[in-house]
């Protein structure tokens with residue numbers, strides 16, 4: 508058994524996920540807990556650990572291709588972990604091989620971190636195909652964590668999930684420092700409404 512540890516972030520970022528999970532529960536903000544872009548599953552495991560410690564068991568939804576980040580579009584400045592954007596593969600929904608973790612490996616990590624999976628819904632596929640149909644099963648969201656790196660990966664999640672974020676619910680925007688992600692966010696939220704703490708961008712729905 509080992510402790511949940513960050514794979515793509517820092518302890519500061521991981522602890523902020525715990526803090527915001529605690530925040531929505533303590534403030535009785537009803538709704539599910541969601542991450543789009545789970546990779547190895549550290550953040551959703553931290554949501555689980557935190558809520559179980561508070562005797563809550565809300566549904567946790569984790570969306571991912573489970574085969575890595577796709578190709579950037581013309582709205583992005585770079586291809587994550589690669590650099591230059593491949594103009595011949597612009598917007599292609601095909602894995603670049605970056606941040607590739609299978610669904611089984613996420614379950615294995617939950618087991619290793621001693622976190623239950625019975626309330627965990629891992630939705631495999633491109634957000635562009637999965638988020639809209641799956642959103643029909645989601646009534647309300649208390650915590651929405653976006654970590655898909657790219658413009659379109661962020662835009663499609665905002666389009667179908669942001670409207671379900673409860674009043675007082677929290678949106679964590681992992682990639683706000685990336686041009687494409689920020690651009691997608693600003694289509695829904697004005698720049699001056701985004702809060703920042705230790706380099707983490709977030710928003711609380713009024």
Ligand SMILES: C[S@@+](CC[C@H](N)C(=O)[O-])C[C@H]1O[C@@H](n2cnc3c(N)ncnc32)[C@H](O)[C@@H]1O
Nearest residue numbers: 515544546571572575576606633634654655660
């Ligand atoms: C940086 S990683 C996420 C890191 C993770 N949240 C953490 O903190 O450990 C980005 C993830 O987003 C997923 N992703 C990005 N765009 C996607 C898309 N359009 N559809 C499905 N998955 C996508 C990738 O497969 C990858 O696992």
